[in-house]
Amino acid sequence: MQQIVTFVFKNSYRLLFLLLLFLSFILTVQFHSFHRSKVISSANFFTGGVYERVNSISEYLRLKDQNNQLAIENARLKMLLFNVKDSTLAPRLDSIKGVKKVNIIVSKVIHNAYNTHENYLTINSGSAQGIQSDMGVINSAGIIGIIDKTSENYASIISILNVKSQINAKIKKTNHFGSLVWNGKSTGFVQLIDVPRLASVHKGDTIVTGGQSVIFPENIGIGTIDKIYIDNQTNYYTLNVKLFNDMTNLGHVYIIKSKDRDEIINLEKPVNE
Amino acid sequence: MSSAVFVNFARFLLLFIAQIMLFNNINLFGYINPYPYVLFIILYPVNGNKTALLLASFLLGICLDMFCNSGGVHALASIILAYFRPALFRFSFGLSYEYQTVKLNDVLTPERFTFLLLAVAMHHFTLFFLEVFRLNFLWEILLKTFLTTLFTLLLCISIIYIIKPSRR
Numbered sequence: 001m002q003q004i005v006t007f008v009f010k011n012s013y014r015l016l017f018l019l020l021l022f023l024s025f026i027l028t029v030q031f032h033s034f035h036r037s038k039v040i041s042s043a044n045f046f047t048g049g050v051y052e053r054v055n056s057i058s059e060y061l062r063l064k065d066q067n068n069q070l071a072i073e074n075a076r077l078k079m080l081l082f083n084v085k086d087s088t089l090a091p092r093l094d095s096i097k098g099v100k101k102v103n104i105i106v107s108k109v110i111h112n113a114y115n116t117h118e119n120y121l122t123i124n125s126g127s128a129q130g131i132q133s134d135m136g137v138i139n140s141a142g143i144i145g146i147i148d149k150t151s152e153n154y155a156s157i158i159s160i161l162n163v164k165s166q167i168n169a170k171i172k173k174t175n176h177f178g179s180l181v182w183n184g185k186s187t188g189f190v191q192l193i194d195v196p197r198l199a200s201v202h203k204g205d206t207i208v209t210g211g212q213s214v215i216f217p218e219n220i221g222i223g224t225i226d227k228i229y230i231d232n233q234t235n236y237y238t239l240n241v242k243l244f245n246d247m248t249n250l251g252h253v254y255i256i257k258s259k260d261r262d263e264i265i266n267l268e269k270p271v272n273e
Numbered sequence: 274m275s276s277a278v279f280v281n282f283a284r285f286l287l288l289f290i291a292q293i294m295l296f297n298n299i300n301l302f303g304y305i306n307p308y309p310y311v312l313f314i315i316l317y318p319v320n321g322n323k324t325a326l327l328l329a330s331f332l333l334g335i336c337l338d339m340f341c342n343s344g345g346v347h348a349l350a351s352i353i354l355a356y357f358r359p360a361l362f363r364f365s366f367g368l369s370y371e372y373q374t375v376k377l378n379d380v381l382t383p384e385r386f387t388f389l390l391l392a393v394a395m396h397h398f399t400l401f402f403l404e405v406f407r408l409n410f411l412w413e414i415l416l417k418t419f420l421t422t423l424f425t426l427l428l429c430i431s432i433i434y435i436i437k438p439s440r441r
Binding site for chain 2: 012013016017020021023024025026027028029030031032044046047050051054058113114115116117118120122156184187248
């Protein structure tokens with residue numbers, strides 16, 4: 001017993017090092033696994049509060065860009081409004097599923113990151129505003145990511161510029177599905193993989209969300225095809241997609257809360273267990 | 274003695290604040306951020322309490338991880354640097370570094386530069402390796418380590434020169 005005590009005292013420095021090493025290694029491994037730890041995340045009140053302060057200053061520098069974006073979006077919406085040809089020809093909403101399927105919560109990005117392989121954003125609304133994990137996040141140009149962790153007033157988002165994110169997407173013209181991933185190289189481009197060879201793809205075609213999940217509704221813009229590769233191993237297309245969004249400059253975002261969400265999740269629950 | 278504690282505490286706080294508010298938002302070429310917070314570990318007194326340094330490095334790293342959303346990456350890289358600091362001292366200043374009072378925040382000599390370079394490179398390689406955690410990105414890790422080390426080194430040297438304690 002005494003030998004153990006003397007050993008611990010003699011090597012206390014080394015043991016402390018090993019303990020801390022072990023602790024931070026666990027945290028690192030946890031960070032790379034799909035379910036991240038809740039404590040070390042920027043969605044807590046302390047980091048969220050600091051980022052909100054910092055952002056309130058840097059926000060002024062981006063006001064012009066943000067105004068431009070909003071004006072463009074307004075113009076697009078006005079165009080849709082004025083150009084409805086005939087109200088009787090307007091597409092009928094699906095009356096079985098209910099008219100309003102989606103709720104939108106507006107929020108603001110207070111911390112943006114795009115310099116690592118696994119990027120997370122922080123926004124200034126959380127569970128108090130009705131935000132939960134796995135909700136889709138978009139802005140006026142296109143998709144941004146998926147909610148990861150929430151605290152009362154803040155939430156972190158897995159950006160689409162994260163090698164772990166995988167989002168169902170399709171080619172708008174032909175309805176062929178694929179998975180949207182990021183290879184970690186450029187902030188302006190993501191990759192659509194596993195597109196069947198039957199699909200006729202052309203440079204410049206639009207990629208939109210697929211609507212096979214409860215996270216994003218269908219037909220939200222993602223980007224346009226920039227380059228087409230054929231994967232030698234699988235013989236599927238891999239498409240380089242140029243994003244509509246400038247992920248390095250984000251302001252206001254919309255969080256999509258599908259009203260069917262709880263119902264669908266409940267429905268799928270017994271199947272998974 | 275208490276003034277040394279105060280100086281280190283102030284350095285900890287200032288470097289931490291500067292890191293999250295300023296240096297984390299630089300994004301040179303889209304992805305290069307310098308990490309001059311390692312200066313805290315580098316400039317810690319040579320004969321200071323080693324256990325305190327280890328704990329302080331861990332705390333500094335874990336706080337940064339919280340802000341960067343990066344798990345325990347900064348914490349691990351920081352404690353590795355803190356633990357191997359004496360070995361780096363021995364390598365760059367010779368075996369008897371503890372007896373000749375090594376002062377780092379002073380005019381740049383080849384020994385000091387070697388130490389700074391090794392310390393920063395070691396920290397950054399550990400950091401980026403753990404941050405990516407995939408071997409198929411090895412070249413990108415090395416490139417990022419190289420570029421960021423240059424950037425951080427430049428910043429560290431300028432910071433040392435700017436806030437060099439005035440003597441005479």
